[in-house]
Amino acid sequence: MQEKSKGIIGFAFNTEQIDYISIANKTLALASRVLNLPYTLITELNQPEYDNERYSEDYGKFIKWRNVGRFSAYNLSPYTETLVIDIDYVVQDRELLKVFDTNFDYRLLRKSHALTQEYPNSMGPNSLPFVWATVFAFKKTERAAQYFKLVERVHNNYGYYRDLFNLRERNYRNDYAFAIADIIFNGYAIGTDTIPGSMLTIDQPITSITRQGNTYIIRDENSAYIVPQTNLHIMSKKYLQSDNFAEFINNVAA
Numbered sequence: 001m002q003e004k005s006k007g008i009i010g011f012a013f014n015t016e017q018i019d020y021i022s023i024a025n026k027t028l029a030l031a032s033r034v035l036n037l038p039y040t041l042i043t044e045l046n047q048p049e050y051d052n053e054r055y056s057e058d059y060g061k062f063i064k065w066r067n068v069g070r071f072s073a074y075n076l077s078p079y080t081e082t083l084v085i086d087i088d089y090v091v092q093d094r095e096l097l098k099v100f101d102t103n104f105d106y107r108l109l110r111k112s113h114a115l116t117q118e119y120p121n122s123m124g125p126n127s128l129p130f131v132w133a134t135v136f137a138f139k140k141t142e143r144a145a146q147y148f149k150l151v152e153r154v155h156n157n158y159g160y161y162r163d164l165f166n167l168r169e170r171n172y173r174n175d176y177a178f179a180i181a182d183i184i185f186n187g188y189a190i191g192t193d194t195i196p197g198s199m200l201t202i203d204q205p206i207t208s209i210t211r212q213g214n215t216y217i218i219r220d221e222n223s224a225y226i227v228p229q230t231n232l233h234i235m236s237k238k239y240l241q242s243d244n245f246a247e248f249i250n251n252v253a254a
Contacts (some may be wrong), residue, residue: 006100007079008032008039012087013066017059020066023240024087026249031091037083042076045069052171057205058238070133070174071155074140074148086134088240089199090232092252099137099195106138106147108178108191111198112233115218115225119201123176124168128183129190132199133174134233150181201233208244211251 008031012024024041032039045068052065073084081100085091099107108131112119123130138144154161154177161180162170169176182191206220211229218225239245 004081005079006081006083007037007077008035008083008085009042009073009077009079010039010085010087011042011045011069011073013043013045013068015064015066017056017063018237019241020087020237023237026246027087027090027240028085030249030252031085031089034091035083035094035097038079040076040078042069042072045072054171056237058236065171067172067174068155071148071151071177073136074138074145077138077140080140081137082139083137084133084135086233088234088237089134090234090249090252092229092231095197095231096135096137096195104137104139104193105141105143107136107193107195108132108182109135109199110194112201113198114201114203115227116204120168123179124166127166127168128179130175130179131182133178134199135195136178137195147181147185150185151177154180199233200227200230201235203235205236206234206239209248211248 008028010024010028012020014020021041021043028039028041031037052067053062054065055061056063070084073082083096083099110129110131112132121129138148155172158172158177161167161177165176165180167176183189185191202218204220206218208219209232210217214229216227216229216232218227234240
């Protein structure tokens with residue numbers, strides 16, 4: 001029997017514009033320190049990939065988006081209990097550890113809010129709610145293994161499921177694939193097992209984040225936002241590659 005262990009895994013695939021691996025080496029090391037867990041970074045996968053592109057406000061054009069492989073987390077994780085964390089997710093507290101105190105096979109993040117907009121809560125105008133694959137957790141159980149096999153099936157037949165669920169976007173999205181698999185896995189019902197809380201997403205290009213006591217001041221070109229100290233999902237990859245972000249990480253880790 002495998003000895004029980006807990007850890008973090010992340011996926012990072014470099015593109016022409018973005019050094020995801022460099023970002024991951026900062027954010028996952030911070031998560032490891034804050035949560036007191038080891039981490040494993042996956043940088044190469046021998047799997048077919050959708051040729052996704054998305055518009056980047058950072059770069060003012062469409063750029064390549066490599067987001068394949070998240071369904072492989074179950075097979076690739078060396079841990080019996082795993083947190084999967086996107087490399088653009090900056091862990092600031094130990095709240096994620098509470099999920100390990102519950103009885104579960106897998107847990108998904110179902111709520112998010114942003115600084116500048118209200119996100120739709122469905123995958124399309126006539127579709128069902130989606131989840132955020134930014135952070136999720138699972139244990140090495142048979143039920144979890146079956147769920148991840150279903151996510152892989154959705155990935156491999158994404159065109160079919162995109163039409164079946166009336167998805168808003170043409171690009172492959174882990175958020176949607178994980179949600180579709182969860183809905184099917186729960187007997188075509190909306191699942192309720194969740195990672196507690198609502199994720200704060202910073203969705204616009206930003207110039208800096210500074211810490212003042214238990215609050216953060218987040219600045220973009222036009223405005224400044226004051227938010228309580230919390231975990232941050234930072235979409236601006238240009239900021240994540242900046243010296244300012246490296247300094248922010250060093251200050252948080254100090």
